[in-house]
Amino acid sequence: MIVYELKIKGKQTQYQAIDDAIRTSQFIQNKCLRYWMDNKDSKVDKYALNKYCAVLASEFPFADELNSMARQSAAERSWGAIARFYDSCKKKVKGKKGFPKFKKNCRSVEYKSTGWKLSDTRKAITFSDKKGIGTLKLKGTYDLNYYDIKQIKRVRLVRRADGYYAQFAIDEAARCGGSHRCSDCRVDVKVESQPTNQVVGIDLGIKYFIADNKGNVEESPQFYRKAEKQLNRANRKKSKKFSKEKKKAKIRQSNNYHKARNRYARKHLKVSRQRKEYCKRLAYSVIQSNDLVAYEDLNVKGLVRNRNLAKSISDAGWYTFRLWLEYFGHKYGKVTVAVPPHNTSQNCSNCGEKVKKSLSTRTHLCPHCGYTEDRDVNAAINILRLGLCTVGHTGTYATGDLPSWAIGANLSSNGESLNVESSSL
Known part of the structure; x- marks a missing residue:
């Protein structure tokens, strides 16, 4: 898995829409954590949290505006913290076991395979959910034309002090749609080098x-x-x-x-x-x-x-x-x-x-x-x-x-x- 990061340019209203999407993702993440805390006896797992996202979408209109897979990604963040806590308990780690905490200052929202689309030139990205982010320009030296769209597994919008960024997680061994591994679609980060004998x-x-x-x-x-x-x-x-x-x-x-x-x-x-x-x-x-x-x-x-x-x-x-x-x-x-x-x-x-x-x-x-x-x-x-x-x-x-x-x-x-x-x- 390799990650490319490009700076994004847009209007102020688009930046406000990104902030709204980040707040919604944080809300869903905290709601999933509360759902797990209130239902520990029923053995809530990763799939139960994903299903709970649909309940939140039907209950809160602003949550329904966020892409469904982006909601699932927020639930997966909560489950990641829960799974680490369980793992620490099983391994009997000394001291604090890292009990999951509610988030209050998230800086990113993550989309999976839907909710976004790259332009033909790969110099712009469009988000199609109801948050109103729209089309954003991508600024940077990385060339996304080298990779197939199916190799991009995750897209994340990140807010930092100097602006907003888009991160693309590209699978090294993505499949081109069939059951075989296509050598043309493979991203191989390994580079042959001469031995130094040192x-x-x-x-x-x-x-x-x-x-x-x-x-x-x-x-x-x-x-x-x-x-x-x-x-x-x-x-x-x-x-x-x-x-x-x-x-x-x-x-x-x-x-x-x-x-x-x-x-x-x-x-x-x-x-x-x-x-x-x-x-x-x-x-x-x-x-x-x-x-x-x-x-x-x-x-x-x-x-x-x-x-x-x-x-x-x-x-x-x-x-x-x-x-x-x-x-x-x-x-x-x-x-x-x-x-x-x-x-x-x-x-x-x-x-x-x-x-x-x-x-x-x-x-x-x-x-x-x-x-x-x-x-x-x-x-x-x-x-x-x-x-x-x-x-x-x-x-x-x-x-x-x-x-x-x-x-x-x-x-x-x-x-x-x-x-x-x-x-x-």
């Missing part, structure tokens, strides 16, 4: 974004840290225009407040895009230079609970880098191995003895063999050794799981499309 182990850190076993390091860009003063200034300007009296009276805030809020959101969006593009290009470079890449299987969600390092870890973007590393590894036929991170920084890469050190100690000095090396480089050597031991037994992914971008046809719930490539790659 292997690398990389350690992710805060001081250095990555350090490999050969001693090469890449400085952490710290996009958020560099933009923090501007972000705080924009946040203060936004707060000054906020009225507590209007909030208590449930009156809409002033236009100046919403303008300041949009400026603040744009700055955050810029930082997010800078981080994503940096991770993308660095992962591409690592994959192109090596045939095997070993890296740490870090639990980033658990690491950010450290209140002293949470901002630095979030600013680094380790998880985004891993996603792109796995995606490019799949595309170019390279081996990517995620290894357990336990004691990779503590063990000596020369003699194997454990040398305890605090996080502030940046140099590895082994008292057993006298080996001296940078802490991150020592960890990278251990990671490569573990990766080489693992790859012959469990395949590409040490955990036995497929990368997240390769699972399912649904787009990510927050509107992000992690496997959208830059036109220059």
Whole structure:
């Protein structure tokens, strides 16, 4: 599954219609969740929620205006949260199990195979439901003429701080209508590449974004840290225009407040895009230079609970880098191995003895063999050794799981499309 994202251009009334469709999708999603909470004893499943969408359409006229498959897509979002909760309970995950929550600020609405139609030139898309979105122009460098219409499984409209976007989820192995797989309609993301006869182990850190076993390091860009003063200034300007009296009276805030809020959101969006593009290009470079890449299987969600390092870890973007590393590894036929991170920084890469050190100690000095090396480089050597031991037994992914971008046809719930490539790659 690959995802293409194009910016859409339309009139203000069309943007308001998109916002209305997003609110309706959120309403159906929350209603389905309430229906499940009120009928737990009757074993409500995915199909029951889909049927409940028809009940909501008959009861609420504004819900009936939304395309039927878009309503089902909203119900599937609710069921996705419920299924994850059930899965956490079955696996007996420690701590909170992720009980589904009601949504209050959705930013997207998703259509399946109906309710939309691309123009002959594939430069415009028309939505035919009763919301009145109409025809929107598509702006971008991606050419949708390369793909068959039947390969586009999902279309999502996303609202961001700098405008509205359309995402197209394209199936890699779509069928052209028959029972066979048509080679002409197949989207193959894999690209043949020449072997480099190189292997690398990389350690992710805060001081250095990555350090490999050969001693090469890449400085952490710290996009958020560099933009923090501007972000705080924009946040203060936004707060000054906020009225507590209007909030208590449930009156809409002033236009100046919403303008300041949009400026603040744009700055955050810029930082997010800078981080994503940096991770993308660095992962591409690592994959192109090596045939095997070993890296740490870090639990980033658990690491950010450290209140002293949470901002630095979030600013680094380790998880985004891993996603792109796995995606490019799949595309170019390279081996990517995620290894357990336990004691990779503590063990000596020369003699194997454990040398305890605090996080502030940046140099590895082994008292057993006298080996001296940078802490991150020592960890990278251990990671490569573990990766080489693992790859012959469990395949590409040490955990036995497929990368997240390769699972399912649904787009990510927050509107992000992690496997959208830059036109220059």
